[in-house]
Amino acid sequence: MKIPQPFQYQGSKRALAATILEYLPTGTERLIEPFAGSAAVSIACAARGRGKTFWLNDYNAPLSKLMDKIIHAPEEAAAVYQSLWLNDAETALRRYYQVREEFNRSGNPLLLLYLLARCVKGSVRYNADGLFNQSPDKRRLGARPETMRRNLLSVSAWLRGRTRITGFHYQEVLADCAPEDVVYMDPPYQGVCGERDARYFSGIDFDEFVAALARLNDLNIRFLVSYDGSLGTRAYGKPLPAALDLTRVEIHAGRSAQATLLGRQELTIESLYLSPRLAEELRDSAACQAICTQEFLFV
Numbered sequence: 001m002k003i004p005q006p007f008q009y010q011g012s013k014r015a016l017a018a019t020i021l022e023y024l025p026t027g028t029e030r031l032i033e034p035f036a037g038s039a040a041v042s043i044a045c046a047a048r049g050r051g052k053t054f055w056l057n058d059y060n061a062p063l064s065k066l067m068d069k070i071i072h073a074p075e076e077a078a079a080v081y082q083s084l085w086l087n088d089a090e091t092a093l094r095r096y097y098q099v100r101e102e103f104n105r106s107g108n109p110l111l112l113l114y115l116l117a118r119c120v121k122g123s124v125r126y127n128a129d130g131l132f133n134q135s136p137d138k139r140r141l142g143a144r145p146e147t148m149r150r151n152l153l154s155v156s157a158w159l160r161g162r163t164r165i166t167g168f169h170y171q172e173v174l175a176d177c178a179p180e181d182v183v184y185m186d187p188p189y190q191g192v193c194g195e196r197d198a199r200y201f202s203g204i205d206f207d208e209f210v211a212a213l214a215r216l217n218d219l220n221i222r223f224l225v226s227y228d229g230s231l232g233t234r235a236y237g238k239p240l241p242a243a244l245d246l247t248r249v250e251i252h253a254g255r256s257a258q259a260t261l262l263g264r265q266e267l268t269i270e271s272l273y274l275s276p277r278l279a280e281e282l283r284d285s286a287a288c289q290a291i292c293t294q295e296f297l298f299v
């Protein structure tokens with residue numbers, strides 16, 4: 001099942017969403033994403049008819065406002081995108097810089113949709129003054145307006161009427177979780193999130209994050225965390241401590257495009273950590289028995 005995304009986003013879990021969903025309990029009442037980004041996991045969950053309600057949160061305020069517009073006013077979002085999109089590469093380049101300037105002046109989230117569709121690697125970058133400064137991808141024009149409109153309408157149909165959208169710091173979201181919730185966390189990458197703007201991409205403090213996970217354990221709240229991993233023989237990110245009693249699942253994220261270009265065959269493996277209560281529930285369920293004997297490893 002190919003699930004449309006509203007926009008390209010660096011670090012999106014789109015390609016891994018189906019695998020991550022295998023570890024979600026059936027009958028999930030509310031799925032919470034404190035670091036939602038493009039919300040790939042929640043979108044896949046809703047599209048597959050899993051999960052009753054959703055809470056999407058991202059500290060990047062224009063991004064969470066954009067998600068709100070996509071879900072609650074998709075026609076307006078599609079119309080603004082159509083009015084900005086151009087077929088001619090050279091004029092489109094000038095348009096990109098104009099839109100970027102206007103976005104930095106007004107903060108209009110609908111302009112961010114156009115910037116995300118056109119910027120390098122779907123990667124959000126802000127300078128020290130908090131201004132969006134990512135360059136345009138000169139090889140691409142961004143999704144055609146009719147494709148964009150279709151994607152936005154699909155995402156809206158799946159999530160409208162059952163999704164809360166906020167722009168809080170993740171700690172505020174975790175403080176408001178209840179035992180019937182399931183929390184999926186995909187924090188900014190360790191060590192690679194630009195240090196320039198502490199509001200969005202400073203990376204999160206490791207010890208604070210670990211303490212927050214320990215509190216969720218104390219409250220018996222089920223959660224999953226995408227965190228560290230490896231690329232070929234190189235590990236990236238610091239593993240989460242054993243004291244949290246998490247179960248680490250290795251997810252094969254495919255071949256690294258960069259390494260393939262350099263003639264190497266390197267596999268990317270991402271860790272998905274399951275909270276003790278979730279791992280226990282999954283071990284008891286028949287579905288997990290099947291998963292454990294197939295391609296995924298509980299380690």
Ligand SMILES: C[S@@+](CC[C@H](N)C(=O)[O-])C[C@H]1O[C@@H](n2cnc3c(N)ncnc32)[C@H](O)[C@@H]1O
Binds near residue numbers: 036057058059171199
């Ligand atoms: C790796 S991305 C998430 C990608 C997402 N899983 C997807 O599929 O698109 C991490 C997100 O965390 C957000 N973020 C960074 N610091 C945060 C904080 N302190 N609280 C909440 N969100 C934060 C960033 O804006 C970014 O969108």
